[in-house]
Amino acid sequence: MGQRxxxxxxxxxxxxxxxxAGEDIVSQGERSRNLxxxxxxxxxxxxxLRDGSRQILDVVLPGDPVALASVMLGASMHSVQAxxxxxxxxxxxxxxxxxxxxxxxxxxxxxxxxxxxxxxTDIRLTMLGRMGxxxxxxxxxxxxxxxxxxxxxxxxxxxxxPLRRVDIADAVGLxxxxxxxxxxxxxxxxxxxxxxxxMIVPRAARLAAYTGYTKVATSIGSDVRM
Amino acid sequence: MGQRxxxxxxxxxxxxxxxxAGEDIVSQGERSRNLxxxxxxxxxxxxxLRDGSRQILDVVLPGDPVALASVMLGASMHSVQAxxxxxxxxxxxxxxxxxxxxxxxxxxxxxxxxxxxxxxTDIRLTMLGRMGxxxxxxxxxxxxxxxxxxxxxxxxxxxxxPLRRVDIADAVGLxxxxxxxxxxxxxxxxxxxxxxxxMIVPRAARLAAYTGYTKVATSIGSDVRM
DNA sequence: CGTAATCTTGACCAACGTCAATGTTCGTGG
DNA sequence: CCACGAACATTGACGTTGGTCAAGATTACG
Numbered sequence: 001m002g003q004r005x006x007x008x009x010x011x012x013x014x015x016x017x018x019x020x021a022g023e024d025i026v027s028q029g030e031r032s033r034n035l036x037x038x039x040x041x042x043x044x045x046x047x048x049l050r051d052g053s054r055q056i057l058d059v060v061l062p063g064d065p066v067a068l069a070s071v072m073l074g075a076s077m078h079s080v081q082a083x084x085x086x087x088x089x090x091x092x093x094x095x096x097x098x099x100x101x102x103x104x105x106x107x108x109x110x111x112x113x114x115x116x117x118x119x120x121t122d123i124r125l126t127m128l129g130r131m132g133x134x135x136x137x138x139x140x141x142x143x144x145x146x147x148x149x150x151x152x153x154x155x156x157x158x159x160x161x162p163l164r165r166v167d168i169a170d171a172v173g174l175x176x177x178x179x180x181x182x183x184x185x186x187x188x189x190x191x192x193x194x195x196x197x198x199m200i201v202p203r204a205a206r207l208a209a210y211t212g213y214t215k216v217a218t219s220i221g222s223d224v225r226m
Numbered sequence: 227m228g229q230r231x232x233x234x235x236x237x238x239x240x241x242x243x244x245x246x247a248g249e250d251i252v253s254q255g256e257r258s259r260n261l262x263x264x265x266x267x268x269x270x271x272x273x274x275l276r277d278g279s280r281q282i283l284d285v286v287l288p289g290d291p292v293a294l295a296s297v298m299l300g301a302s303m304h305s306v307q308a309x310x311x312x313x314x315x316x317x318x319x320x321x322x323x324x325x326x327x328x329x330x331x332x333x334x335x336x337x338x339x340x341x342x343x344x345x346x347t348d349i350r351l352t353m354l355g356r357m358g359x360x361x362x363x364x365x366x367x368x369x370x371x372x373x374x375x376x377x378x379x380x381x382x383x384x385x386x387x388p389l390r391r392v393d394i395a396d397a398v399g400l401x402x403x404x405x406x407x408x409x410x411x412x413x414x415x416x417x418x419x420x421x422x423x424x425m426i427v428p429r430a431a432r433l434a435a436y437t438g439y440t441k442v443a444t445s446i447g448s449d450v451r452m
Numbered sequence: 453c454g455t456a457a458t459c460t461t462g463a464c465c466a467a468c469g470t471c472a473a474t475g476t477t478c479g480t481g482g
Numbered sequence: 483c484c485a486c487g488a489a490c491a492t493t494g495a496c497g498t499t500g501g502t503c504a505a506g507a508t509t510a511c512g
């Protein structure tokens with residue numbers, strides 16, 4: 001994507017919204033015409049079930065778009081909640097879609113980034129359907145760690161990690177108690193350690209091997225992440 | 227999408243490939259430049275794990291594109307296997323991408339259909355992470371049934387359903403034996419019945435209510451499904 | 453028929469969830 | 483600075499769900 005397209009998107013930014021930790025910026029079922037982009041802070045996409053349980057679909061990091069489906073499809077099937085105080089920049093959804101209709105390169109770049117997400121989602125499906133507790137947790141952690149590393153948000157073997165235990169449990173489909181058991185096991189094998197709000201991965205390659213994680217090519221940096 | 231775009235895609239069709247039941251048309255890791263579209267027959271997208279277990283990611287029905295990610299990202303992270311003898315039409319991936327770069331409306335239509343898929347995938351994630359065996363199986367069946375109904379492939383309360391028990395088990399993340407238990411329960415409540423290669427759903431609304439399924443708007447018919 | 457594949461079920465075992473109790477951290481008001 | 487409470491983390495004991503093994507029934511096909 002060239003300077004020109006980046007400028008087009010940049011020029012459409014309307015506002016910055018600050019959201020407190022724990023608050024939703026998008027709600028399941030909502031018909032919003034606003035498109036957001038995480039500017040700083042962490043968030044999660046999630047769904048609630050009838051019985052009150054929650055599934056975290058994905059961790060949303062700075063640079064990731066939020067509510068694209070809501071804008072293009074008319075309604076959002078998931079909520080998005082800030083985990084830390086977070087700042088979102090707002091774009092006019094209608095205008096962005098209009099821009100897509102004119103600028104094929106831009107639409108294509110977004111399509112490509114969606115397809116990359118799709119790959120990650122497929123693997124998460126496999127993880128939930130077919131892996132045991134330790135593998136699931138380890139996989140989720142190394143995947144997030146690698147995403148952070150690609151964005152320069154790690155410090156060698158350490159990074160910020162503001163998810164609570166419940167959040168991790170809801171992301172990997174385990175109960176909070178069983179998640180603790182899995183974490184204990186992973187720590188005892190020196191694969192990952194969570195402490196305060198930090199994650200420590202002494203040997204990323206070892207954790208990757210343990211969980212079956214393999215790096216997937218991304219277009220971060222060379223591509224749009226509105 | 228107008229007649230013109232449909233014609234552009236239509237004109238690029240090169241070939242028809244016939245694949246026997248049980249054969250792969252796309253393999254995990256493959257770097258193919260071919261794009262396919264299911265023309266008749268059933269297929270599944272799936273991934274294999276190190277330990278030999280398999281996760282079925284999705285059922286691919288007539289009209290669905292195959293290997294879009296492979297073409298646009300350079301490699302496929304999943305395999306696609308025919309469940310029945312199936313016919314795929316082949317498109318030149320490079321040409322299709324080139325077409326996207328020129329025709330924004332087309333790129334946008336494909337993006338929109340990817341976003342719809344994404345909604346379905348999110349729900350499947352939730353199902354695997356948070357639902358019990360009966361709900362998972364019921365959900366998978368009613369979702370597939372509704373997709374078939376939208377394409378006019380059902381006959382009131384009945385439709386073709388060529389998946390074997392193992393396939394269903396691999397799709398919903400259960401063992402074959404436990405899948406049988408769930409099916410027995412669903413049948414005993416007259417929610418679904420599988421027989422031969424057919425599925426019978428006496429009261430779709432009842433099964434939907436039981437599993438928490440809600441219809442999600444799709445652009446089938448009005449949109450591209452190459 | 454006969455062989456292979458698939459379906460189906462029972463008996464038993466492992467993984468994971470629930471409950472409940474105890475630490476630990478952190479923010480707030482005195 | 484301390485006392486207090488609220489939210490979160492951690493662990494043990496025990497129950498439930500779902501996996502594994504193994505055997506027999508059924509179907510598909512040569």
